[in-house]
Every structure is written in C-alpha cells, then in structure tokens.
Amino acid sequence: MTQQTSLIDRFGRQVDYIRISVTDRCDLRCIYCMSENVRFVPRSQLLTLEEIVRIGAAFVALGVRKIRITGGEPLTRNNILQVFHQLGRLDGLQELTLTSNGTQLPRYAHALRRAGVKRINISIDSLRPDRFHAITRNGEIEKTLAGIDAAIAAGFERIKLNAVVLKNRNHDEVLDLVGFAIDRGLDISFIEEMPLGIIDEHDRAEAYYSSDLILADLRKRYEMYPTTESTGGPSRYYRIAGQETRVGFISPHSHNFCDQCNRVRLTAEGRLLLCLGQEHSLDLRRVVRANPSDDRPLRDAIIAAMQLKPKGHDFDLTAQPVIFRHMNSTGG
Numbered sequence: 001m002t003q004q005t006s007l008i009d010r011f012g013r014q015v016d017y018i019r020i021s022v023t024d025r026c027d028l029r030c031i032y033c034m035s036e037n038v039r040f041v042p043r044s045q046l047l048t049l050e051e052i053v054r055i056g057a058a059f060v061a062l063g064v065r066k067i068r069i070t071g072g073e074p075l076t077r078n079n080i081l082q083v084f085h086q087l088g089r090l091d092g093l094q095e096l097t098l099t100s101n102g103t104q105l106p107r108y109a110h111a112l113r114r115a116g117v118k119r120i121n122i123s124i125d126s127l128r129p130d131r132f133h134a135i136t137r138n139g140e141i142e143k144t145l146a147g148i149d150a151a152i153a154a155g156f157e158r159i160k161l162n163a164v165v166l167k168n169r170n171h172d173e174v175l176d177l178v179g180f181a182i183d184r185g186l187d188i189s190f191i192e193e194m195p196l197g198i199i200d201e202h203d204r205a206e207a208y209y210s211s212d213l214i215l216a217d218l219r220k221r222y223e224m225y226p227t228t229e230s231t232g233g234p235s236r237y238y239r240i241a242g243q244e245t246r247v248g249f250i251s252p253h254s255h256n257f258c259d260q261c262n263r264v265r266l267t268a269e270g271r272l273l274l275c276l277g278q279e280h281s282l283d284l285r286r287v288v289r290a291n292p293s294d295d296r297p298l299r300d301a302i303i304a305a306m307q308l309k310p311k312g313h314d315f316d317l318t319a320q321p322v323i324f325r326h327m328n329s330t331g332g
C-alpha cells in the first residue's frame, strides 16, 4: 500500500524534491568541482541501480514530487536508462529530471525523452574551446555542444544551461552565454561557486563573482525584470524583454536560499544528505541492505532523517572548507 504523507523538517519546510547522485565518476574534471587527482568511490560501494530505484520510490511514497538524477556525470553510469524508465513510471512523481555535462546526450537524449524526462539541465561554463578545456581540465566543447543540439532535437519541454561563473576565467562571457541561450530558446542559470572540498587550481575567494555583478553586466545589453517563477529549485529568475529565455541566479553567498529549501540529496553510496553545505546525513544503504524485502524501515528512516535537516549552510569562501566532500560526490 502506498503511504501518502509528507516530509516536514524541524523548521516547517516541506521536502518534496530529492537529487539522486548515481555516480561520483565523470568524464570531465571541472576545476571548481573536483581536484585533479580525484579518487572515486570503489564501484562495490555504490548503490546498485535497483537500490537507487527502491529509495527513489520510497521518497515518492512519502510525498516527494520531483527527482533530479545527477552525479558526477549520471550518463556515464552503465545501464542508467533503466533507472529513468523505472522512476518515470512511479505514481505520484510529477517530475523526473537530469543534470548533465551533455557529452553523452547525442547517445541518450531521445531515450531519456521517451522515458518521460521533460526538462534537463546542461552545464556549460564557456563557449570558447580553449577556456572550456581549461575549466574542465580535459573537455572538448564540441561534445557538449553536440549534446545541447541533441537535446533540442529530442524535444525536451525545457532545457536550461548551467554556468558556474569565476572571476577572470569566464565572467566576461555572461553576455555571450545568454546570447547563445536566446538564439536556441533555452533558459540559463548562473551559479556562484560553493566551497565544497579542497581544490588546488584556484582560490575560491579570489574567483568569486557575485550574481549581482552578473546581473549588472547583463543589464548593459538586455532589459531584465525579476519574476516570481520557480522551477522548484534555488534559482531566482529574471525575464528578458521580448525573449523566451529565463535567466536564473543560484546565489548561495549573496542571496541565501536556505529558508525556502525543499530538497535533500542522496549520494552514490547511499548517504542521505540533509543539506548541501552541512554534514548531517543518514546511511540509507545500510537500511536497504538490512531490510531487503521490507520498505517500512526505509520509510521510517527517511521520516526520522527530516529531524536532522539543519537550518542552513554557512559557506565562507575566505575560510578553509569545512565540507570535505566535492560536488561530484555530493550530487549537484
């Protein structure tokens, strides 16, 4: 029997959204996301695809309405379509979506659309091949551009580009990125870098470029006005006069969004993270493995975990990171 309830934390926030990381591995090595000599979790420690679906289904039974599949690069996990097909069939799930770096989309876009994925996010921080290569440490922009084209051809209802903006690396490209999105009828969100994990390539405080600076840059060319539209995540949206494109800002430093937080994350090893910027967590892999044929303990554990959800993050770019996991293991 489906248990219909809702997940409410100690601060009265309703959790109706989970981001599930299906792998911490990736074919790129973005400088803000992981260190160059990253060590990935041994495959034996990952949740199986069946366990991912089982946990996703338990969240939906408890009132979660939106699942985002992420990673690492989710499309590098073998047989990942199986997860989309099975989650996509769950009664009560209103939205199944994906964040991807796009490189595998030429292969997967149509199948994802057929599995019921309506909207996807594709990350691209620069349109210049040399910069794209430098930011991703090894990436070829042609692959991500081909992925964007494949997503457009597959007919997703909405495609959003994500760009992390770093001062002196790509901050001067925000107008070009918005122009690129407008030309293709896509949305775009600009993200302030978060201090997750130790990185060696740059100083995060020096690279900080705030959402307000980006907005001021964009207003030099576009007439932009704020909207109350939401896509269920942390983006604050602006519309551009006369265009379909929405421009979002994810601003963990300059416009804290914790009081609106409606989401939790599941790492590829099955750790339920109650906050992106804190370590409060619960090991759901242990719970599913201890109870292979009974979902009640899993649902009870999820309900109990809501009491662990902290009030918010307290990111400080000038201090040593207090969160040692990188974004690829967190599930961005």
Ligand code: SAM
Residues within 6 Å of the ligand: 026, 032, 033, 034, 070, 071, 072, 073, 074, 099, 100, 101, 121, 122, 123, 162, 163, 164, 191, 192, 193, 194, 195, 196, 327, 328, 331, 332
């Ligand atoms: N590989 C996929 C991708 O890049 O879209 C999905 C996973 S990635 C971790 C999800 C999002 O997190 C991407 O848009 C990426 O740019 C963003 N991200 C990674 N590390 C970040 C950081 N330290 N601060 C802010 N955003 C970050």
Ligand code: SF4
Residues within 6 Å of the ligand: 026, 027, 028, 029, 030, 033, 034, 071, 072, 073, 101, 123, 327, 328
């Ligand atoms: Fe890979 Fe995405 Fe992290 Fe870049 S941001 S290294 S594409 S997981």
